[in-house]
Amino acid sequence: MTSGLRERKKLATRLALHEAALRLVAERGLEHVSIEDITARADVSPRTFFNYFASKDDAVVGLDPAAAARQAEALIARPAGEPAVTAMRALARDQATEMAEDRQLWPLRVQVIEAHPALVGRLVAAFGESDRVLAAAIAERTGTHVDDVLPMLLAAVAAAAMRTSLHRWFASDFTASLPDLVDEAWDAVGAGLPG
Structure with missing residues (x-):
């Protein structure tokens, strides 16, 4: 896998987690969404979540660190x-x-x-x-x-x-x-x- 493809996959996963978190919080409210909910919606493991975000709030805000x-x-x-x-x-x-x-x-x-x-x-x-x-x-x-x-x-x-x-x-x-x-x-x- 080329580094370009790897980076695109990472960006896509990060975006999928952010979008899932954002949409879930818009639907249910911040206090009614868990990391497990977010990872289920994004179709990734909870362990993968922590490769991209330190917390649920970070995933919802979703600012690109770069x-x-x-x-x-x-x-x-x-x-x-x-x-x-x-x-x-x-x-x-x-x-x-x-x-x-x-x-x-x-x-x-x-x-x-x-x-x-x-x-x-x-x-x-x-x-x-x-x-x-x-x-x-x-x-x-x-x-x-x-x-x-x-x-x-x-x-x-x-x-x-x-x-x-x-x-x-x-x-x-x-x-x-x-x-x-x-x-x-x-x-x-x-x-x-x-x-």
């Missing part, structure tokens, strides 16, 4: 003369466009998380790790140190802009354009917050 690294690589690959804020805004729009194309899982993920505040803690932890990875990429791109104000602040602002856009997308019953909502958030960032 996403932050891919986003950091995409940031570094942006044109060298492009300001860091412009580069981050472009990445956010690209991410929103990709998310909006998934008309089933992303809206369902947002709905389930909004309905189960216990999942927000897991999401915040994942965003915190993503912020650190992005701050390091911003520091590399701008020639600053990761603990300087710009890398940390820009990573946190990017995350806040995306979360705000996702909340607004949910409030529109997913009828608004997520990329346009992201642009609106970045327009507000660019204009500065009113005193």
Whole structure:
């Protein structure tokens, strides 16, 4: 088996577990779904589950652990003369466009998380790790140190802009354009917050 095929199979299994967890929680509620339920729906063993997720909550949230690294690589690959804020805004729009194309899982993920505040803690932890990875990429791109104000602040602002856009997308019953909502958030960032 080639490594490409092996990786695709791993991604397919991870997605099947995430989708099973998400759909079961949407149907029954978080407290009425077990890991055994998820693995039965995904047609894998409970042991296999733990190769992909540490907990039921992680499976429901289903964030890709490699996403932050891919986003950091995409940031570094942006044109060298492009300001860091412009580069981050472009990445956010690209991410929103990709998310909006998934008309089933992303809206369902947002709905389930909004309905189960216990999942927000897991999401915040994942965003915190993503912020650190992005701050390091911003520091590399701008020639600053990761603990300087710009890398940390820009990573946190990017995350806040995306979360705000996702909340607004949910409030529109997913009828608004997520990329346009992201642009609106970045327009507000660019204009500065009113005193």
